[in-house]
Amino acid sequence: MFPTNAVDIGDILDRHGRDGTRLMQILRETQEVLGWLAPETITAIAKGVGWPRAKVEGTAGFYSFFHTQPMGRYRILWSDNITDRMIGNRDLMQALCRKLWLEPGRLSEDGLVSVDTTSCTGMCDQGPALLANYRAITRMTPERVAQMAELIQKQVPVAEWPAEWFRVDDNIRRADILLNNAMRPGEALKAALAREAEADQESAANARSWREGVNAATQGPSAVLEEVKKSNLRGRGGAGFTTGIKWEACRHAPSDERYVVCNADEGEPGTFKDRVLLTRQADLVFEGMTVAAYAIGAKKGYLYLRGEYRYLLDPLNDVLARRRDLDLLGTGILGRPGFNFDIEVHLGAGAYVCGEESALIESLEGKRGVPRNRPPYPVTSGFLGKPTVVNNVETFAAAALIAAEGGDWYRGIGTAKSAGTKLLSVSGDVARPGIYEYPFGVTVAEVLADAGAAETQAVQVSGPSGVCVADNEFGRRIAFEDIPTAGAFMVFDRNRDMFEVARNFAQFFAHESCGFCTPCRVGTTLLRNLMDKIGNGHGTQYDINEIYQVSRVLQMAAHCGLGHTAPHPLLDTLEKFRPAYERRLKSLDFEPAFDLDGALAQARQMTGRDDLAAHLENAE
Amino acid sequence: MTGTFTLDGREIAFEPGQTVMQAALAAGVFVPHLCYHPEFRPHGSCKLCTMKINGRPATSCTMPAVAGMEVESDTAEINDKRRMLVQMLLVEGNHFCPSCEMSGNCKLQALGYTLGVMTPHFTHFFPDRPVDASHPEMLLDFNRCILCELCIRASAEVDKKNVFALSGRGMKKHLVVNAESGRLADTDFAATDKAAEVCPVGVILKKRRGFAVPIGKRTYDIKPINEQAERFKPVAPTVREKA
Amino acid sequence: MNAPAKKLRVATTSLAGCFGCHMSFLDIDERILKLVELVEFDRSPITDIKHCGPCDLGLVEGGVCNAENVHVLREFRANCKILVAVGACAVNGGLPAQRNHLDLRDILEEVYETEGGLARGSKIPNDPELPLPLDKVHPIHEVVKIDYFLPGCPPPADAIWKFLTDLIAGRTPVMGHGLLHYD
The missing domain is CATH 3.10.20.600 (Ubiquitin-like (UB roll))
Incomplete structure (x- = not known):
């Protein structure tokens, strides 16, 4: 099924200009053709982009969705968020594995299929969900599992599986200004352009000159920025940094180039609102990015789409193409000389940490998604070292509304310190x-x-x-x-058992730690192991104390937010649902982390012994 | 910016562009570290140098010094966390000092001594990390790798060879070499490379040179690492600027 | 006049170790005369007592590699108020733990069935008298709670002396430069 020659790689490399910063897309497209990234494939790509081979291998090895080992023609990844678990994803996965005669995580002996888990795929409202060759499937049932096993055994291509399986519902239950928005594409931009006092005093070029020498209050970009500041819009990605301040800092950072990046790496388990925004309000999001570009003077924008949302790539590219046709992207946008901006969608490949803005930028540059040391911050040194604004999908959508309706209007919604909707x-x-x-x-x-x-x-x-x-x-x-x-x-x-909730989250963080810093790399694994120990019935009060100890190291010394927040679900549930832990403790004393009797099982099997001395737990 | 800050109550002068840790080391104050090397840009991954700056935890090797900062380093609370970081590294890899050629010259071990690490404390991971003995002159014992990336930086920035890189993520993160075969022998690595001499632990070893210095005469037999701050003083940033 | 202080009762054992730590213990030389004024020995290779009774202090050399090690270690933990991991193997598994990356199956087969020089038809022994090996070798703190650790391969006699005298005098043992080492 997969061609093994390197001809396709040449085409892919050429399509991306043999540019190493486009490595993520090159790897993904290559894998889509060849099935996996074999050692010789990595070598060919490294040669093609002129990077050290080891560096390309480093990128390929970082992301969950890139394979440097064969994973079969069918790769089934079950979303393993707690919400999927609560509706039986584990049983369904086991059933699928049984029907296919394989173990989770292992390639079938005929090399046809592998079944495993993956972090939340963002379909929590319509799970149990999975990815089949990286295409999202929702609402799995035992019937679908049986049918899927058959389709795989008959080697029916995923593209020919029942269309209904790939249906993703928006499930909008309550809409307000964002989701009710019915603006036509370009309306917000036109409003932004109209905000200038005297159009001929400046052009929205990207050189510094247009911002210097002209009274700020009379300028279009400044006027837009003023509205965003006035609106008190704060970042929707979680940290809540004031958007206007961020844009202004980027605009003031000396450089000849600036970038606008939309963070659609919606990896936080349980979050799927960006998916819906990008489905229903993609124009608004792109319009917000374009408004930002106008305000800060950027020529190029990227939307970093999480790999789990691969199915949105083509529809989003269609929206971008339409916007180019409408003169809302490209050169001289809406007839404004010097207002040049275009957007490209960059697809991620399964790494939660890339939601951290500096890791996201590293990933955009084709590298391992490791958070950078800060300072400097992206607003002064971001993508390719240039000033870069990184905002969440929802933030850009809100910014577009603000450009159209004004900051005062927006600020009137919500609370004193939290303007707008969420x-x-x-x-x-x-x-x-x-x-x-x-x-x-x-x-x-x-x-x-x-x-x-x-x-x-x-x-x-x-x-x-x-x-x-x-x-x-x-x-x-x-x-x-x-x-x-x-x-x-x-x-x-x-x-629900809140211990299992916390344990699922501990497993998530251990899986998603980038591994850069010692406390997070080792600490998240220690926390996961402690939770597993308690969950497997070997836990003691000692282990609960250990959770606190390790958590303090993470909170004090971790490199980025992932490590700082990884202990939260454990500490929160220990505070609020402590009995959920305590009722699992084996004793208040010390217990080993492993099953001592189980540790003798191999030797029992090899020697054929089953006498009393061949067991540990009952021997005394 | 030039000026001074206080470190554990002592006034420390700094030069423009210096980090908190560089200024401390220049003033003769030892700061625990593993991924820092005076000839390379700060990296900030091992976190042994974590301090409290104006009451907030910070990585001192990457934190630019600012006049008037109040910095705590050698406190019971901070050293307690550092001890646990050493313990984390000890259980993450396979560190068997009695059979290691770097014993006595190993920074991880030396930090364990100064911080009073009597036990690895946590449950060992005992990972399977095969040794690469393919190269005629050099040996790679990945069991001891602490992922400080010094060899990666040295090979890229000084040797201009890019022999080393990281692959994998999280606990699966590991050192790889620049060859399709995955073997050091198939790279252009040489025993004379800068990357051959920067490993703070016992991963990158010259063959047939082990245990040359008798016990009692090795680097950290003579004096504990915290009394050897002068060895880590920042150097003129020739290497850093070349990079 | 002070009543003579009650002697501390001490037990020692070597699990998956080489008795090197015990040898180093004996290297305290003439100080052992001073020590026996302060302590008396329960189960130990020195006394040849086979089972441990209630003790103040247990010194354990070696890691845990088989079922018997587990029994002995548990006996020590059950009887000793203070349990000390003495030496590299007790502290982190040491040399024996370097088999941990190998599958026990492969090890047993290699040693008893396929290794050259074995008698024809050699088999993995199944004598119930022999303790079964665990799939991995563990430092003792992974099996029972340990109160103190004294690393070294072996810990020098001076370190053992300092450790014991500190403990007997009621001080938390602190090993300074030269006394604390892992090799």
Whole structure:
């Protein structure tokens, strides 16, 4: 099925100008043709882009969706977020493995198929979900599992599988200014351009000259920036940095080139609102990016789309093509001389850490997605060392609205410190999972009521790196001044085991740590192992103390937010749901992390012994 | 910016462009470190040099010095975390000092001594990391790799060879060499390379040279590492600027 | 006049070790005379007592490589108020743990069945008298709780002396430069 010659690689390399910074796309497209990245393929690509081979191997080895080992013609990856687990993804995966006669994580003996888990694929409102050769499939059932096994055994290409399986619903349950937006493409941009006092005083060129020498208040880009600042828009990716300040810092950073980057690497488990925005409001998002480009003077923009959303690549490229036709991208946008800007979609390849802005930039440059040392920050030294604005999908969409309607209008929505609306991705134990857009300030209880939650014991707001809210806190508000969030809202009713929730998150962080710094690389694995030890019935009070100890090292010494926040779900649940841990403890004393009797199993088998002395637990 | 900051109550002068750690080392104050090397740009991955700057944790090897900073380093709280970082590295790899050629000259070991690491404490991972003995003059024992990337930087920046790189992610992160076969012998690595001399632990070894210095005379037998700050003083950034 | 202080009762053992740490212990030379004024020995290669009774202090050399090691270590933990890991093997598995990256199956087959020089038809022994090997060798702190650690291969006699005298005097043992080493 897969050609093994290198001819295709040449075409792919040429299409990307043999440019190493485009390595991610080159690797992905090559893998889509050849099935995996064999050693000789890596060598050929390295030669093609003129990079050291080891560096290309380093990039290929970093991302979960690149394979330097054969993974079969069918690669099935089950989304393994806690919300998938709650609706039985593990049983379904086991069933699929049984039907295909293979073990999870292992390539079948005939080299046809492998089945494994992957981090949340962003389909929490329509799970159990999976990726089949990196195409998203939702709503798995035992029937579909049986059918899928058959299709694989009959070697039917994934593209010919039932179309219904690939249906992704938007599930918009509550819409407000963003999701109700009905602006025509270009409206916000036209409004932005109209904001200048006297058009002929300047052109929106990218040289510094147009910003110097002209009274700032009379300039179009400055006027747009003023509106964004006035709106008090804050970043929707979770950190909540003020967007106007970020744009202004980038605009003022001395350089001949600037970049606008949209962070659509929506990797936080339980978050799927960017997926819906990019499905329903892609124009608004691109328009926001173009407004940003106008404000800061950028010629080039990138939308970093997570690999799990591969299916959105073609539709997004279609939107971009249409916008070029409408004169909303390209040279002299809307007839404005010097307003040159275009956008390209960059597809990620399965690495949560790339949601961190400097890691995302590294990845955009074709490298391993490792967060940079800061300072300098991206606004002064970002993509290719140039000043770069990185904002979340939702932030750009909001910026487009602000460009059209003005900062004062926007600021009037929400709370004093949190202007505007927030999209929540609601999943878990609710009757109506999906996307809910609220003005900031909505209480947890209101969201739960709207979503039809009953008997709720906890809500994990903003994903594993966020905060676990217990029922005595449901009066708290979604807002930067109370509970800030990137959008995830996972609901757990009284039947759920909060220890298993935390354990799932510990496994997630251990899997996603980039491995750059010691505390996170080793610490997240230690935490996962401690949670597994407790979960497997070997835990003691000693292990709970160890969780605290390791957590403190991570919080103090980790390189980036991933490491700093990795202990949160454990510490939160230890504080609020401690009995969920304690009832699993074997004793208050010390217990080994492994099964001593199990450690003798191999020797028993090899010697054929089963006498009393051949066992450990009952011998005394 | 030139000026001074206080480190554990002591006034430290710094030169423009210096980091907190460089200024401290220049003033003769030892700072625990593994991924730092005076001839290379700061890296910031091992986190042994973590300090508290104005009350907030920071990586001192990458943090630019600013006048008036109040910096804590040699405190019980910080050393406790550093001890745990050493312990994490000890259980992550396979560190068997009695059979290691670098014993006595190994920074990881020397830091263990100064920080009072009596035990690896955590449960060992005991990873399987095959040795690469393919090269006629050099040996790579990955069991001891702490992923400081010094060899990667030396090979790229000084030797201009890019013999080493990292692949994998998280706990699966590992050193690779620049050859399709994955063998050091198939790279252009030479025993005279800068990369052959920068490993702070016992990964990159010259064959037939082990255990040349008797116990008692090795680098950290003579004096503990924290009394050897002068060896790590920042040097004129020739290498750094070339890079 | 002070009543004579009660002697500390001490047990020692070597698990997956080479008795080198015990040898180093004996290297305290004439100081052993001073030591026996302060301690008396329970189970130890020195006394040949086979099972450990209630003790103040247990010194364990070597890691845990088989079922018998586990039993002995548990006996020590159950009987000793303070349990000390003495030497590299007890502390991190040491030399024996260097088999950990190999599959136990392969090791047993290689040693008892396929290694050259074995008698024809050699088999992996299955005598119930022989302790079964664990799939991996573990440092002792991974099997029971350990109170103190004294690394070294072996720890020098001076370190053992300092450690014991500190402990007997009620001080937390602190090993300075030269006394703390891992090799």
